[in-house]
Amino acid sequence: MTVAEVVFYLLALLSVIAAVGVVTVPNVVHAALFLILSLLGVAGFYILLSSEFLALVQVLIYGGAVATIILFGLMLTGGRDLPAVGPGAQWPLALLVSGALVVLLLTAVLNTTWPRDAGEMTLISINTLGSVLFREWLLPFELASLVLLVALIGAVVISSQEERES
């Protein structure tokens, strides 16, 4: 095994254990923390695939901001301790659906002929990405700021409405 493979399997172990933790731990805040760990593991995969910028985005946006939003959302809704959720009356149906999904995905994975070698990875540095972004994709970049502005104003308006009602 090469070093990259060892790192890959370590990261895979980390991400999968954390992902299983998200759906199995009883405390919902702990589940959110496991989610952060899983997302950071995915960031490691991006570095292993030599896309640094994507890893940066993963850590900053998913590991930072989205995790914050999820934790804040939990704190906003958790007025009292949430009732423990066990298997309900629908569990045979859920078992059927998830079993069918497993069969479908397994047949799809096994019947696909995967390329044996991905070939040489092309390294796109942040430098190249930046100059392409600011030369050819300037308008979508500026539009992104407008989308963010809409989100910001929407949040302010909604929260000020809530405040007036309460």
Next chain:
Amino acid sequence: MQALFENYLAVLLAAGTGCILVITAIIGAKLLAPYSPNREKATPYECGMLPIGRVRTQIHVRYYVYAILFLIFDVEAVFLFPWAVSLVQAGEVALYSMIVFILILGFGLGYAWKKGALEWK
């Protein structure tokens, strides 16, 4: 390609060392510290006063605006990274477009400020 991974070797080492440090600290605390739980120790800390309510209380919706603001400026920071690296190459256009980008988001921040969303009442 190889150079990239060599750069991240330090990151990997730091992460590994950090994990080992935390795990040994936790195990050491478990082994060495005396363990005698009681009711008072389990109550949430509230500046020395008797705590009101439970540990998980519902926080005010005002905090959510801060979370959204953080998200938005985090996205802006993501755009700042390639901008800062390629500023010399991309030239003046990049500089002015980023100024416009920041001004648009700054307008949003000014709006939130004006509406009193950042104020503490």
